[in-house]
Amino acid sequence: MRSEDGTEPASARIAGELHRRIAVGELTPGDRLPSTRQLVREWGVAMATASKALAALRHEGLIETRPGVGTVVAARRVRRPGNPRSAALPHRGDTDAFRDRIVRTATAIADADGLAATTMRRIATELDVATMALYRHVRGKDHLVTLMADAAFAEHPLPVHSTANWRVRLELLCRTHWAMYRRHPWLAHVVSFTRPLLTPHAMAHTEWAMGAVADRGLDSTTLIHVAATVANFVRGTAVSLEREAEAEQDTGLTDDEWLREQHGILAAALRAGSFPILAGISARDDVNLTLDTLFEFGLQRMLDGLSALCDAR
Template sequence: MTEIDESTPPYLRIVGELRRRIAAGELGPGDRLPSTRQIVREWRVAMATASRALTALRQENLVRALPGVGMVVTGPEPPPAVRGARADARRGTARGVTRDQVVRTATEIADAEGLPALSMRRIATELDVPTMSLYRQVRGKEQLLLLMADAAFATHRLPRTFPPGWRDQLELLCRLQWSMYRRHSWLAQVVSLTRPLMAPHAVAHTEWALRALAGHGLDQHTQLHLAAALANHVRGTAVNLEREAEAEQDTGLTDDEWMVAQADVLTGLLAAGEFPHLARLARSPVDLNVDSLFEFGLQRLLDGVAELLSR
């Protein structure tokens, strides 16, 4: 058995402990494993770490997903009487599932593990109901994503009163969107500018931008393109957030820690003298991250709007 110590990644520690329980008979064939949420509470890890541990056990064929039940230890099916009792229990639970519960559970999965982990089966497993019961509340994944996005916009409501001046109004809007993407990094993959979300709370953001730009002598073409350019800057920068989170989860290193680990590689690249400008920057590093990119780009875009209005 592989030795587990403090240097072992958290998900492997969880895998090791659950593997031990299975080998010791504490968890027998057909027994349900702790859910991702139970693992999060017991081991105090992120949801993505819990999911990764269960995936690793599944790849070892030690466990399997049983629709409507969850992850169970691999083994013979339970007797028909037990299966019938479980089905009756699930039918009873399914009647109480609401659309809000489905959307909230889907959002929690996407927040913790990203959109690739989201499926109707996974949601049903988390809610402990049959997968098909979810289709009473949502038509499919496309509608589900729309509802999730609208719910995310709804929780980041625009204020009822407008600050004075177009610049403050647009800056407030962009910062609100940035905080929303920060909270729900998957959202940047769902939002589209050429096929905008037909969701009331998302449309309200576009209306806010157009209102801020109205009455300053700009034609409608320019107003709409400026509103889209600002939204695209926020969303385009936010696209990096999910990849950043995945990289940190996979490597166990933050961006700063990763850069420190790459110091020797960077030194080797710059030693030949082919990149003098980068070498000069390396001697007094600049703090470049997604937040600084958002801030710098936002101010330059607003400077550009000011230049247009001054004409």
């Protein structure tokens, strides 16, 4: 379809170029395609336009979304029959199962391309149904994101019984949450402590955290603050995970590669001698600062601080 002035829509031009790259072998099965963010930057289009271009290729069976990887060239082209908007809807008895499929599909998209790319239209395209069909099972994107978050907590259960002391239990909770945020980088931006997730699995984690220190003689206010502080420490560190993943997608550089590219700028700033401590650290090759090292260091210092409360009782 062309516009009134005869020009091809931007989404069609983007899809056509990606189709060409796949056809000539520039992109082979399993290769990652540019993310929607990269397409927005490269083509100067809106996020919706970039998403529409990828949706067209996805409907042709040329690309697929792989959890933890992103959008890749499909192993083999399988054209989907018919119009996705006329695809059969689930029977009434399959409603819960279909809602679970919606949540799993949305989560896979968010893991690969972020929440901004997780639109109802894209989810519908993945499921080969009309967009409005999704609203029979979820009230809207906010409701869907809540379901996605609860499903993420459900994937990371905590042991029902534990004889370990409070510190071991809280450390287990933190490591479980860190693994959860690493698997779902978008999740840290969804979790809030002023407006908490009032969902069964998220609340179970809070209950478990309080249970870890329930025998320490803490009053109710202190008890809930300990649980919130521990969970918020992990979340506060994890909010950088999505930005880190986006930066790597946008630049094609890992953090180490990016830092090496900035060496000249850093050296110039340190040459003046105004930052002697930073200069001394930058000259060493045994200093490593990453989100994982921040998590490990902060975790132990936080637990050290809580021992003043929990071991004193």
